[in-house]
Amino acid sequence: MNESLVPDMKDIVALCKRRGFIFAASDIYGGINGFWDYGPLGVELKNNLRDLWWKHMVTTPPVGPDGQPVQIVGLDSAIIQNPKAWEASGHVGGFSDPMVDCKETKLRYRADHLKIIRVDSPDKNLFFAFIEETSEEEMAAKVKKVLGKSVQIGAHESFLECVDKLHLIVAPDAKESGTLTPPKQFNLMFHTYVGATASEENKAYLRPETAQGIFLNFKNVMDSSRVKLPFGIAQIGKAFRNEVTPRNFIFRSREFEQMEMEWFCHPDEVETWMNFWFEERQKFWKNLGLSSDNLQMRQHGQDELSHYAKEGLGTSDIEYRFPFTAPDFGELEGIAHRCDFDLTAHSEHSGQKLEYTDPNDQKNRFIPHVIEPAAGLTRGVLALICEAYTPDPNRPSGVYLNFHPSVAPKKAAILPLTAKDSHVPLATKIYMDLREHYAVDLDIKQNIGKRYARQDEIGTPFCFTIDDQSNEDSTVTVRHRNTMKQERIAIESIRTYMEKEMALMAQ
RNA sequence: GCGGGUGUAGCUCAGUGGUAGAGCGUCAGCUUCCCAAGCUGAAUGCCGUGGGUUCGAUCCCCAUCACCCGCUCCA
Incomplete structure (x- = not known):
């Protein structure tokens, strides 16, 4: 986005509320800091992004450097685990900053x-x-x-x-001595108590990342899934961090959603896979419509590395230029080399063997290294909305959301040109057919201009309009969101038309 | 957590020490062969929340909550 065209977050937040994408959590009680609810369109958008990630990772994972599709299986682990898991992972001791x-x-x-x-x-x-x-x-x-x-x-x-x-x-910027307060601990993990009584013995934590659930199940998956190294385990789910300062709409919230994949490989191959996943993950975001101008790749400096990434190849971020970070960028996804930190730690703390045995050489046992592409689902949603938000003074709505059809919460609207009997029945029939395959709207009320404007504002890529000619030759007009141009196509070709438009760009 | 700002209808905002308005949107009806068009009508607010001052507070004072900006932090 051009410097002068950076949209105002206030306008984006207002649109999100007005059209039902994102609301403040517990809005009627004045909200609660750091928590957000996803409305009727927001949940569609979020589910679309979630499903595309799952498809890209688990259902149809990419082809690896050797020309063979890589192997990734899914997982959905509990939000609350044995608290020892968080001691082993380093979060109880280290996930706090004085x-x-x-x-x-x-x-x-x-x-x-x-x-x-x-x-x-x-x-x-x-x-x-x-x-x-x-x-x-x-x-x-x-x-x-x-x-x-x-x-x-x-x-x-x-x-x-x-x-x-x-x-x-x-103090660094002070003139007198003695102005610094004692260090205050901020533990970023939410805790709760399991069972009826609240005591230290049954204290537990809400997961601050989904990744640990994967490491905890490494052995279970190995023993049950016939996976062979290298392979990945993917998980999407909520995570919780008691952020000191939630800020910037849903960018940093205390309850958020992650899409994480732990890629287990031989220590000698980490560099290959790190590069592979870094490339793949960039392609993913670009294919969803994030422009290369607003995406940036960045290596973490040594001083900002997490406790698990101090050694090895470190962390590379995929960053997006959000309106509130512009001209700088904010993190969307981190691709980290976690070494064997997590499996080793859990192995030591649990007493369980978490190693891999080479099937071709049973004596060769080792703890795999991990490459972790960890993306923020809710951050992804925000990036998609910010990228899509396009002010346009030349159209009635003044703005439209330029979503790629594959993520748009509504794929098309079926609009009878008038509310007359000559248009509504055919429109209803088309709607009933199409809704079996796509999330579509049927909108009959009010004049056609208002209905186009509404669909522009929620980012619906296509409007199919039924007019008198439709009854004569079984065609409809397609009205394109971005250009407002129209073309006429046969009713029977609507589905293939949409199928073609829905496809992601070449990978 | 600290400093600064903001809080009135779904949205954007006006307003006054005597319990409220506009535009847009929304809804209904009519009209309409294509872009928030036209006509008619309707709904909606304990003026963020809780105290205090006052005969009386949306307005003044205090507290609190939420949001925005900065510090800090982060997927």
């Missing part, structure tokens, strides 16, 4: 991203905190500015080692 606030500057820092320099001066010892990016020169300059040029600059320490000396710490 934060400190500066009372003077009102800025907030991640405690583990602060570095400290100890400075011994004649009158007193001070500790200077800096954000990670600060250069040695900048740090020295600040210290000398405060304490004079002759001071001795001491060794680096981590902030967490100095929490008992808060009163002596000068």
